[in-house]
Amino acid sequence: MKKLDKAYWENKYRSDQLGWDMGQVSPPLKAYIDQLSDKTVKILIPGAGNGYEARYLFRQGFTSVYVVDIAKQPLTRIEVEEPDFPTSHLIEADFFEWGASGFDLILEQTFFCALQPSQRRAYVDKMKRSLRPGGTLVGLFFDFPLTENGPPFGGNEAEYRSLFATDFHIRTLERAHNSIKPRQGTELFFIFERKSLT
Secondary structure, three states, X not given: OOOOOHHHHHHHHHOOOOOOOOOOXXXXXXXXXHOOOOOOOOEEEEOOOOOHHHHHHHHOOOXXXXXXXXXXXXXXXXXXXXXXXXXXXEEEOOOOOOOOOOEEEEEEEOOHHHOOHHHHHHHHHHHHHHEEEEEEEEEEEEOEOOOOOOOOOOEXXXXXXXXXXXXXXXXXXXXXXXXXXXHOXXXXXXXXXXXXXX
């Protein structure tokens, strides 16, 4: 089993071996962002990669966007590409060890699929702790058979429903209709709302 640690990801960025980097904001996430009216919502993007969504949010006037990544290189790229982005909102840390909470919205874009499948329960728990009650987790999951040869690792709708249903209201979990061409038919768009009682 691969050790997907800081050294692994730094090497991936250094050698530009990021086959899933689409070079732009994910269209389903852009469509979701474009309908948000409150530019003050506290937003977190964990494992944001090259930060297309973070930079897009910032350019659209969102004032409280945070990025946490285990690797330094993608954070540095955001600083270079968007020099006015608050550096205190670019956090180099292991998301699972980082302690911030109270977010209104967390955007998921190829972070979940980059984790070892054995970490998925911990991901759900961490998302629950990171969001305020009633906060939302929004993003994309891959829909293809689970593989040991990731990342990306796969999964399916039934697994995702089973993982999240205890702690989240599943508001939307459906085939993304506006994926980029190489991903058409392999992405599920979701909106999960953190339950208030746990």
